[in-house]
Amino acid sequence: MDFSLLFSHFPELTITGLAYGAIYALIALGYTLVYGVLRLINFAHSEVFMYGAFAAVWVLMALGGGKASGLGIAGYLLIAFLSAMTVSALIALLLERVAYRPLRKRNSPPLIALISAIGASFALSEAMGLRDKPFKWFGQENAFQDYVGRPREASPFPLKIDVVRLFSIGNYQVSNIDLIVLGAAIVMMIVLDQFVNRSRLGRGIRAVAQDPEAAALMGVNRDRVIRLTFVLGGAMAGAAAVMYLLKVGQVRYNSGFLLGVKAFTAAVLGGIGNLRGALLGGFILGVAENYGQAVFGGEWRDVVAFTLLVVILLFRPTGLLGESLGKARA
Amino acid sequence: MNQVRSFLGGVADRFRALPRWAKIVFAVALTVFVYLLPIINPPFITTQDSDFGAVLFLCALYALVAIGLNIVIGYAGLLDLGYIGFFAIGAYTVGVLGSQHAKLPLLLCIPLAMVVTLISGVILGAPTLRVRGDYLAIVTLGFGEIVRLILVNADGLTNGSRGISSIPSPPSVELFSIPKLEWNGLVATLNLDNTSTAFKFSVTDSVPYYWLALTFVLIVLFLDWRMQNSRVGRAWEATREDEDAAELMGVPTFRFKLLAFATGAAIGGLSGALFATKQQFINPDNFTILYSVLFVAMVVVGGQGNRWGVIVAAALLTWAPEKFRFLADARFLLFGILLMVLAIFRPQGLIPPRRTVRAKHADEQAPDTIDAEGVARA
C-alpha cells in the first residue's frame, strides 16, 4: 500500500477516473432503464455497446475519417456519435424483439430471460468475430479487407485527434479528449434525464416502471414503452462506444463483456432502476478504480472495485440511491 | 415442441406407473449403462475429436456442479453468478495442500477441500444473503472474480498464474481391464488393445476418473434427494416462493438460505477437487466468469429445481460443443442461438420440476379438475 501517489496526483487520478467513469455511467443507464421497466438484467447490453463501436469505426472508415483535420474532425466526430447511437439503438431493438418479447408473451420465469440474454450475448459477439465468413462465401473478403480482415483482432478508430493540453487543475493538464468525453457524457445524461422526467413518453416509462398493470389500464402502451427504453439505453451505449474509442482507440469482438460487467456493477452500486444512481455509480466506480490502483497496484484494481460494491450493498442493500425509476425522482 | 413435452411426460408417467421391482431393475440397468458408456462408445454419441472418456468425465463433473448449484438456485432461489469461485477454492485447496505447500494424500485433500469451501460459503453468505434478488447476482459475480484475482496475485500461496502442477491422483487399485468397443456403422468390434483398467488413475486414461466422478454424482444425488424431501427442503421451497410469508410462518429464512449456500459451496468444492486431481495441473485461467455463466445456464436450461433436469442439461451442454467440433468456430454462435431458442420454446427448462408442471396444469384446466389432479399426484 502506498498513498503517496494518490495524494501527489489526486487531480489527475480523479479527472481520468471521471472520464472513464462517464463511459461506465452511460452504459449503466441502459441496464438501469431496462431493469426499471422489465425487472430484467439485460445481459446482452454489452454487445449493444460493441456493435455501436464497430458502427462508428466502419462509417468513419467508409467516409475517409482518417484524413480529417481541423474542423473536419468535429464533423466526423458528430457522424461517429450519430452512427454509433443509431446502430446501438437498432441492435437493442432487435434484441428486445428476438430475445425478450417472445418470453414476455409467454410469461416465462424471470431467470429464463437471463439465459436468453446470455445466449443473445454469445451469439452477437461471436457473429462479430465471424464477420469475415459471409464475405468469404462470396469471395469478397479482399475487397472488404479493412472491415472484415482478421475479425478476432482489434479494429482501430480511424479518427486521429491530437491531444491538446488545455488548462491545468492542480498538477494535471486537462486534455481536449478528457473534455470531449466528459462534456458529451454530461450532455447525454441531461438530455435523458429531462426526457424521462419531463416528456410524455418519459412519463409512460415511469408509469410502467411503477406499476405495469395500472399503467396499462391508464392507456399506456406497455410494448411501446419497453421498445422505447431499449432504444434509449441503446443510444446511450452507442454514445459510450464513441467515447470508449476516443479513450482506448480500438474495439474487438469481445470488448463488450468486461465493460458490461463493470457497467452493471456501476448500475447496482447506484441502485439499479435509478437513472441518477447509474450515473453516480459509474463515476464512483471509475474514480475508485483509479484510486485503488494507485494505492494497491494494478493487479488489485478489479478486487477494489468489487469489494467496494459488496461493502456499499452491505450498508445500503438497494444501492446508493435506491431503486426508483418509478418514483418521479428518476 | 408440444409433442416432445407430452412424450417426455408420457415416459415419466409410465415409469411412475411401473411396479416397484421394475423401477429398481430399470434404475440399476440405467446406472450400469451409464457407467459403461465410455466402454460401449455408442455411435452417434461418442465424440470424434476429443477422447470420449475425457468428455464424459467433464459431463459427470459439471453434472455434480449443476446439482450443487441447483440447491442454491433451484431450491433456495438464490441467483449465484459466482459459483466458479467455490469450484476454484476446492481445486486450489487440493493443489495447495496436495502439491504446492504440503504433500497430503488426495483422499485427505478432498474432504478438506469440502470443509474449506463450506467455510468460505458461510463467510461469503453471512453478510451477502441479506441482499435480495438480483443484487445477490452481482455480489456473487464479484466474489467469483475476486477469488480468481487473488489466485493470480497471491503468488506465495498459489504460485500465481504459473499454476500448480503434479497434483496427486487417487490411489490406483488395479482389478481388471475392460476392452473398449469400436463401431463401424452399426457393427461393433472389440478392440483388445484399447482397454481401460479399473481402477488405474493415469494421465492417458480418463475412464477411471469418469467412474470416480460418476460415483460422487450418485452419492450426492442421494443426499440431495434426502435433503429436498426433508424439513429443510420444504423450508427452502417456502423461502423461495415467498420469503416474507415463510418468515411469518416461523421459518428462519436467513439460516436456511445460508444452509443452501454453504451446501452448494461444499459440492462446488468437491467438484473442484475432482477437477484438480484429474487435471493434475491448475492455473487461475481455469476459473473465469464465463464458467459461472455456463453453470447457471445448465441449471436454468435443465429446469431449476429438478435434479434430473440439471444433470441432463449439464451433460448436454458439455457434450454438445465437443460433439459438434466439426462446426469449428461457429460452435459458440450456435450455442448462443440454442440457448435463446431453448429459453423461448422451453421456458421451464428441459425437465421442469413436477411442481411447475402441476402449476401449469392448474393454469390450463378448470378449477374442479385441479383438485382431483392435485390429490391424485400428491
Next chain:
Amino acid sequence: MRSVFKIGVPMVAAALALSACGGTSGGDNNAGGSGSGGKACDLKIGFFGALTGDAANLGINIKNGAELAVNQYNEKNANCKVTLTSFDSQGDPAIAPGLAQKAVTDKKLIGIVGPAFSGESKAADPIFDSAGLNTISASATNPALADNGWKTFHRVLGNDATQGPAAAKYIKDVLKAQKVFVSDDTSEYGKGLSDIVKKDLGSLVAGTDQTAADGKQDDFSATVTKAKASGATVFFYGGYYSNAGKLVKQLKDGGFTGTFVAADGVKDDGFIKGAGAASEGSILTCPCLPPDKAPEFAEAYKKAYNTDPATYSAEAYDAANVFLDAIAAGKTDWKDVTEFIKTYDKQGVTKKIKFDDKGEPAEVSVWAYKVQDGKIVPDQEIK
C-alpha cells in the same frame, strides 16, 4: 424406433461375437502399417491451440504458419499429401487433456505443432510424453516447461529466460535509460518476463505496476499516472499486443514521453494497427531473425492470408517443417521421429533449428525491432 432395435441388436451381438477374436490382430495391423513403408501417405500433422475463444487470435496466427508449411509441402508432393488437423483447445487447460488423449490414439499423426500456451502445455504434455507423440511448440515460453523431463517436448523459440536479459541489456546499453518503469499483465508469460527484467535492471527500476490479463483491461489511466510520476524514460511491458496497443496509446495521450519496450508477444501488426501513431518508436525484442533473412516466407504468407506474418506464425512454420522433413525422410514411427528431431539441424525462417537434449532450441539470437513508419523493422541483434 422399436423395429430398428429388434433387427439392430442381434446384428450387433453377432458382430461382437465375430470380431472379439479378431480384435488383437486388427490392432497389430494398425501399428505395423504406419511403421513400415517409407512412403506412407495420408499422414497428419496436428495443430494444438486456441482457434476459438479469447486467445483465438494467437492460435490462428500459429495455425496459419503451420498450414502454410503443409501446403507448400503438398505442392511439392502432390501424390502423397499431408493434412493438418486442428485440435482446438480454446486455450482452456480443462479441454486440452481430452484432445490430447484422442490425438495419441491416432498413429497417422506424426507430430503436434503446439500446445500453444504454457497452461495447456502443462495439462496436455504429460499425456503426449507418456504416449510418445512429439510436440514442437511455437509459442509456449515458460522456462520451467523444459524441466519436466518430457522426452517429446520441443519448442522452436527461446524461453523467457533468454529474452528477458536481452531486453534488460538493450534498455541499459542502447537506450541508456537511468529510470525504467516495469509493468506486466500478471500472465505467466508477462510476469515471468518482467520479473527477469526487474532483476537485471536492479536499481534502474523507478516504478512498477501490473495490469489485468490480456484483453481484460481497457483503461490504463492510473498506470499512466504512475509511469509519469516515476520519471522513467523507458516503459517495459511484459504482455501481449492486445493490451500493449491500448496501453501505449494511453501512455502517449496521457503525456508519457519515454520509449515503450516490449517482447515478442507484442511483435504483431495488431499492435500497430490498434495503437496507430502512438506505437511509433516502440522497441520490441524477439528471439527470432528478421524477415529479410527469409523473404520468401513473408511473401508466401502475405499471399496466402492477405496479412503480414503475425506473432508466432514464422515459428509455427518452422515447427511444422521439422515434422514435414521427418515425413519426407520416411520417419513415421513416433520413436523414429523423436530420434529424427534430436539430430535435426537446419536453417529455419526464425533461427537455426536445432534442439538441445531438453527440447530447447540450441541457438537463440535475440533481436530488437523498432516500429518505424507503421512497420516493424529490425533494429539490431542484442548480443
